[in-house]
Amino acid sequence: MYPRRRSRVLLAVLVLVxxxxxxxxxxxxxxxPLSSLRGLATTVLGPVQDGLATVLSPIANAIGGIxxxxxxxxxxxxxxxxxxxxxARRRSFEDLLQENAELRDLLETRDxxxxxxxxxxxxxxxxxxxxxxxxLDVGSDHGVQRDMPVVNGEGLVGRVIQVTPNASRxxxxxxxxxxxxxxxxxxxxxxxxxxxxxxxxxFRLFEPEAEIEPGEExxxxxxxxxxxxxxxxxxxxxxxxxxxxxLSREVSVRPYVHFTRLDFVLVVLRAPxxxxxxxxxxxxxxxxxxxxxxxxxxxxxxxxxxxxxxx
Amino acid sequence: MSRxxxxxxxxxxxxxxxxxxxxxxxxxxxxxxxxxLVTAAFGLREGAPSGLRVGFAAGLVADLLVNQTAVGLQALxxxxxxxxxxxxxxxxxxxxxxAPLVVAFVSGLVGTSGYGLLSRLLGDAAFTGQRVVQAAIFxxxxxxxxxxIVVNAIGQxxxxxxxxxxxxx
Numbered sequence: 001m002y003p004r005r006r007s008r009v010l011l012a013v014l015v016l017v018x019x020x021x022x023x024x025x026x027x028x029x030x031x032x033p034l035s036s037l038r039g040l041a042t043t044v045l046g047p048v049q050d051g052l053a054t055v056l057s058p059i060a061n062a063i064g065g066i067x068x069x070x071x072x073x074x075x076x077x078x079x080x081x082x083x084x085x086x087x088a089r090r091r092s093f094e095d096l097l098q099e100n101a102e103l104r105d106l107l108e109t110r111d112x113x114x115x116x117x118x119x120x121x122x123x124x125x126x127x128x129x130x131x132x133x134x135x136l137d138v139g140s141d142h143g144v145q146r147d148m149p150v151v152n153g154e155g156l157v158g159r160v161i162q163v164t165p166n167a168s169r170x171x172x173x174x175x176x177x178x179x180x181x182x183x184x185x186x187x188x189x190x191x192x193x194x195x196x197x198x199x200x201x202x203f204r205l206f207e208p209e210a211e212i213e214p215g216e217e218x219x220x221x222x223x224x225x226x227x228x229x230x231x232x233x234x235x236x237x238x239x240x241x242x243x244x245x246x247l248s249r250e251v252s253v254r255p256y257v258h259f260t261r262l263d264f265v266l267v268v269l270r271a272p273x274x275x276x277x278x279x280x281x282x283x284x285x286x287x288x289x290x291x292x293x294x295x296x297x298x299x300x301x302x303x304x305x306x307x308x309x310x311x
Numbered sequence: 312m313s314r315x316x317x318x319x320x321x322x323x324x325x326x327x328x329x330x331x332x333x334x335x336x337x338x339x340x341x342x343x344x345x346x347x348l349v350t351a352a353f354g355l356r357e358g359a360p361s362g363l364r365v366g367f368a369a370g371l372v373a374d375l376l377v378n379q380t381a382v383g384l385q386a387l388x389x390x391x392x393x394x395x396x397x398x399x400x401x402x403x404x405x406x407x408x409x410a411p412l413v414v415a416f417v418s419g420l421v422g423t424s425g426y427g428l429l430s431r432l433l434g435d436a437a438f439t440g441q442r443v444v445q446a447a448i449f450x451x452x453x454x455x456x457x458x459x460i461v462v463n464a465i466g467q468x469x470x471x472x473x474x475x476x477x478x479x480x
Binding site: 006007010011014015017018019020021022024025026034037038041042045048049052053056123124125126127128129130131133135161162169171175176177197198260 | 329330331339374379382394433435439445
């Protein structure tokens with residue numbers, strides 16, 4: 001066969017193979033055979049990435065640090081104005097701190113032992129410029145499961161999306177496919193926080209007319225099947241847009257977490273609470289209206305029974 | 312060690328560098344696409360068949376390392392890039408200084424935007440037009456910077472492990 005023709009045949013065959021792969025993966029979803037292959041790739045490459053990250057990260061960080069120098073002046077100005085603002089608010093915080101310490105004691109007593117966490121090291125970042133993921137050096141052998149929240153000292157980092165025995169992949173909170181139930185820390189207004197890649201995160205309020213101002217803290221909320229425990233800090237409101245005719249408002253949120261500087265994180269070992277099934281209507285059982293006794297048939301109230309106890 | 316084994320080693324090393332090292336060198340959140348650059352380099356130095364095979368393998372590895380797009384999508388884009396660069400090779404003077412730079416820039420631009428557009432067509436909302444354009448430009452520029460090193464390395468590999476004569480056409 002002529003070489004040029006052989007190339008064309010090879011091209012046709014490989015294009016066909018990729019189209020089959022795309023179709024199979026697209027139709028099989030998260031539990032298909034290609035998903036297992038992805039897990040295998042993570043399992044095999046994970047230890048090598050771990051070693052490579054240990055050896056090369058300091059060098060890469062040093063090179064990356066040169067680029068950071070250009071941002072330092074701007075960051076310095078921003079931090080100084082932030083410091084002045086915080087100094088002004090410090091006094092009012094002291095009262096709150098006292099109250100917070102008391103409440104924290106109560107909360108810690110309740111929370112201690114309720115959630116376990118496992119510390120993990122970030123061994124790799126996603127290779128794509130369109131996907132914001134990290135790979136951790138802990139997996140199902142350490143109790144990690146899919147959809148578990150991931151946090152660090154700064155706040156919410158993301159959610160586990162793939163687990164292998166010795167590694168797991170986490171979708172970062174800035175990924176455009178990430179969404180989390182959230183609320184304003186001050187007045188508990190609820191909504192959803194969405195990642196938007198390199199841009200600021202977006203907070204979609206359930207109540208578009210709700211009062212929200214720049215600087216307010218946004219935290220996770222557990223109302224969506226409890227995927228995230230309540231109160232994990234996400235970020236602060238950067239800007240609040242005008243309400244549009246669609247009755248929605250664009251609220252930009254600057255995340256607390258520096259997603260390009262993640263080294264260690266905590267996986268919260270808490271699986272989401274499955275949603276209870278909807279109440280079923282059984283057509284075989286005839287509807288019987290409740291019998292309401294007439295006033296003369298009702299028993300007289302027992303004066304000795306107290307609220308909260310069974311009479 | 313056989314030629315295919317060395318090629319596999321090159322692809323694996325590129326994937327590891329891309330996931331473990333290049334994220335630290337990201338500018339504005341974007342980083343070079345080394346696997347795409349390796350594909351283009353093989354197409355430029357060795358021709359269409361080599362560009363095709365390496366593009367398919369490198370794209371498949373890239374597909375297995377991401378979670379949100381279908382397996383095979385990057386393989387399809389990379390093999391198209393490898394084949395096209397290989398077919399255009401006779402008109403590019405591969406040994407010149409400018410050819411690797413031009414090939415790296417154009418392949419980075421076309422490969423990255425092609426992958427973004429295909430993902431968008433398959434319904435992934437993360438691939439907005441703005442994001443795709445930004446990523447394509449950054450990858451093209453970054454890959455152009457790395458092109459002299461990578462294309463030269465692939466050229467040296469080709470000299471030590473020459474491809475079949477017919478394969479370079």
